[in-house]
Amino acid sequence: MCGIVGLFLKAPRLEPEFGALLANMLETMTDRGPDSAGFAVYGSPQAHAIKLTLRAPVGTDFIAIAPSLKDEGLEVREMIPRDTHAVLTVSKNEQSKVVEVLARVAPEVKVVGTGHRMEIYKEVGLPADVARRFSLKEMKGTHGIGHTRMATESAVTTAGAHPFTTGVDQCLVHNGSLSNHCGLRRQLGLKGISFATQNDTEVAAAYISNRLSEGDTLGQALEAGLGDLDGFYTFVVGTESGFGVLRDPIACKPAVMAETDDYVAFGSEYRVLVDLPDIEKAHVWEPKPAHAYFWQRGN
Template sequence: MCGIVGLFLKNPKLEPELGAMLAQMLDVMCDRGPDSAGFAVYGSGTPGLVKLTLRGPAGTDFAKIGTAIGHPVMPRDTHAVLSVSASEEAGVRAALARIAPEVRVVGTGSRMELYKEVGLPADVARRFGLEGMSGTHAIGHTRMATESAVTTDGAHPFSTGPDQCLVHNGSLSNHAGVRRQLAREGVRVNTENDSEVAAAYLTYRIAQGDTLGEALTHSLDDLDGFYTFVVGTESGFGVLRDPIACKPAVMAETDDYVAFGSEYRALAGLPGISSARLFEPEPAKVYFWDRAA
């Protein structure tokens, strides 16, 4: 049992409140997943620059690392964000691997920042300052580990492509087989978590030319199990439930936002919720909201 939340803002006036709204939603989902939590926020970006979200052990001196590689780093607890030009990304990654092999790149993209840690979701949100973050959309996850250890590596979201991440509630029965298939195609999955397999599968399909909607549709044939996926991209977020749809899910839509929660109580504190259109996502139907639409 895990908790998923997602928020896509239609009204730009709400963008400074995005983090505070998502933090409240994550807090409500604490009892669905008290082991660890994480979130991805799509904030402002700078043309030509790529954001690398880094994660290191407690006490990592990110300022020293930034000095060593010649780029300033913005630390947030055990994570940090490093912005570089697209042409420099490969070289910076190589320098990081050499200078600070204990530091991992957990997310990359023009707008996405991704944070996750072990602990109560409300505490994780406070550690990273989620309440003060702004942006257009965000997704989050509270985890109750059932099939792998309680570790930061096992926490969601999982990001396997630029500005793309996934959170998942459920279990995939054929993830080992899909992992082997992806490995044969040169796609590496770093953790034992089946959710990372799902994220890597979608990234692979998109690399082959699928849109996100097409990749999610193909996953209905290729990924077995019971699941709800919420996927973030640079321009929006998507939702998919398996054909049985045994995992709880509810959505709310107003003129100002679209919100997703594993339970209605995650949405109950949102502004205007009393007049929102509430609905349960249908089984095996792809939903997507795009800020460019």
């Protein structure tokens, strides 16, 4: 049992409130996943730059790492530490070199997400504590997803927490279980895709990322998953400009959505949505089984 939340803003005036809204939704799902929590936030990009979300052991001095990168002739535009994570913004053209240098000068630091807009944070602990540690309430954003985890099939670890990302500005949260993830893992591995965990959700994220990299739209990638992904699942997917939802044909996992002129929101239960602005005016519905829902925004 896990809890999923998602929020896609249509109205720019709500962007300063985004983090506070998502944090409240995440905390509401505590009893569906008290072991760990995580979230992805899509914020403003910098021109010709990319954000690397880093994760390291408690107490790591991320700021002290920046000079080592500069000594290699790399441009460090920004390093923002947040507890065990940090967001490193570098020139888009230097991304590969930055990753190579980090592995050499700070092997304890792992790159756990890349994106022009996307930042990913996840940790073990109660959702409210995770949100507080990373200052989610203070974050601005256009859209994002979150997950609270009850680890029924694997150890309670940070690496096992959601969201999972396997592509630039692409991530996924999942409630359920895939029965054919081992076979899919092998197929995707033949395409050069590597995995950091044994979690089936990471395989689902890689599947969506691969479809998008091959030219699918988000809607096409989700619809293709209905034929290729076996099991019971609810997915909420984030991309640089998009937000999507997919339930398997049985749809045994709970899900509810709400839409107004200002936003689209997803929750595992209706109580996640009750504090959103003008929720009493929203169109509220249960997403249909085997139906891909997706929304896009301009860059």
